[in-house]
Amino acid sequence: MHTSQKPIGLWSAVAMGIGAMVGAGIFALLGEASDISGSAVYVSFIIGGLIALFSGYSLGKLGARYPSSGGIIEYLIQAFGPGVFTGSMGIMMYFSAVVSLSLIAKAFGNYAITFLPKSAGDDLWRHLFSVGIIIMFVLINLRGAKDVAIWERITVGIKFIVLVILSVAGIAVLKPDLLAPSHYPPVNNIFFSLAITFFAYEGFRVITNVAEDMPNPSRTLPRAMILAIALVMMLYVAIAFAVFGNLPVAKVIAAKDFALAQAALPIFGPIGFTVVAITALVATASAINANLYAVTNVTYQMAKDGELPAEFGKPIGHSREGLIISGFLIIISLLLFDLSEIAAIGSISILFIHTVTHIGHLKLIAETGASRALVIVAIVFSVSAMILALDYVLKTADHVVSILIGFVVVAVVTEIALRIITRRELKPRV
Incomplete structure (x- = not known):
């Protein structure tokens, strides 16, 4: 973030991305997704992974050209300038990250x-x-980026070993009839579950926030992005087969708060339940660690650009005061709010931010050297998934749309208020 060392290499960055995705995804959201798409949830994970891969390609090319701890915030500023629109988008992303960490x-x-x-x-x-x-x-x-990277390598290794063992063992003894298409819900439900499953991938964006801590971001960042998403997609699909090949959908939904541990029971017995539950603790802790690091980098960049109060960028220990402020907001959020619909809110918000970022990428494509066709595909996929998610929440929980509208309004009002209070002069970035 502000150290002179460059501790984040390829596999450290991949580990951070995996840590953020797996903790927020398969452990926290498998039960929620199965409530919509049943045993066909693996199809939703494949579609969500493809959307993430195209988004990862676009963001990776942007990060290679504009390596910055601000990640997406930097790309928006480069494309649209440091105005109210970009500032509001940045605050929206920050709020989404805080809520994600609460989940x-x-x-x-x-x-x-x-x-x-x-x-x-x-x-x-x-x-x-x-x-x-x-x-x-x-x-x-507070101890700095190096400790974050070391922790990620350790925790990602642990949970990958456990989840691979669970996947292989589960697939080896699965009951094919439980995965028969006759048990699948309507096709629309599989697409609607993207409102949940894409959120299981959204953590890949944390890799963009460690670009300044990479020795060679132009090469390392795109590779780390694609590797992390591809590995997680394969893992999610394998886990889905293992879980729904051994448990009826009703049992998965009934134990949705700890669905993976429940799935280990028929395969390994009580010991398996305990091991997977411990792994879940490691995985979710790993995701919190990776996301806190990324959020601190984002708030530091935003404070440096005048998009947040200067306090977010002030040094404390080996980090910034934004880390302390974010931690406080996360705790308030998890204590005050029911987060059962947060996955849908988070997915729609992130898909919207990604769509805007990819559209901005088209303005910068001569500088990034990216494929225009692939960036356009990223835009189409993100918009389509967002529309499907909105359609789903309108049919099942229409108050979520009101929350999303309020989300946007609060971001815009906050940005305008900050500009009035700080009376800052906007300057073009080089």
């Missing part, structure tokens, strides 16, 4: 309480675990 922290709490006896105090313990993990990683991130 992951809640997932950590859900798995943590499986180790405690059932009691009336489960909600209290869930909150304590969720808050505690955020505080712990705020303290870890």
Whole structure:
């Protein structure tokens, strides 16, 4: 972020992307997605992965040309200039990241309480675990980027080994009739579940935020982006086969807060449940770690550009005060709000931001050297997925649309208010 060392290499960046995606995805959202698309959820994961790959190509090319800790914020500024529109988009992305981290922290709490006896105090313990993990990683991130990279390599290795073993063992003993197309829901549901499954990939964007900590971002960033998404897509599909090949959809939905651990029961027994639950704790913790690092880089860049108060960019320890402020906002969010629809809100918000970024990329394509056709495909895929997700929430939870509108309004009002309060003069970036 602001150190002179360059500790983030290819596999460290891949590990950070995987850490962010897997923790926020398969552990936290598998049950939610299966509630919509049933045993065909693997198809939704494939489609979501393809959308992420094309988005990753576009963002990777932008990051190679404009390596910056600000990631998408930098690309928006390069394409549209540092105006109210770009600032509002940046604040929207920041809010999305805060809410995403709240969701992951809640997932950590859900798995943590499986180790405690059932009691009336489960909600209290869930909150304590969720808050505690955020505080712990705020303290870890204060030590700087090198510790973040080391932690990611360790945790990603652990959860990948466990999940691969679960996938291979589950596929080896799966019951084909449970995966028969006759059990699939209507085709529309498979597409509608993109409102959940794409959110399981959205963590790949954290790789763009470590560009300044890469020795050779023009080469490393695009490769890390594609590698991380491709590996996660294969893992998600394998896990989906293992889970739904051994458990009826109803059982997965019933245990959706800890669906993967439940899936290990018929394969490995109680020991398998415990091992997967521990892995879930490691995975969600890893996602919190990677996303906190990325959010701090984004807020630092935004503060440097005058898009957030200067306090976000002030040094503290080996990080920035934005880390402390973000941690505080995440804790407030997870304590105050019901996050059951956050995946849909997050997916739609991120898809909108990605669409705008890809459109901006077309203005910069002569500088990035990207394929215009592939960037256009990224735009079409992102828009299509966003429309499908909006259609789904309109039919099932139309108040989510009101929340999304409020989300945009708050971002714009906040940006305008910051400009009035700080009275800053906007200058073109070089």
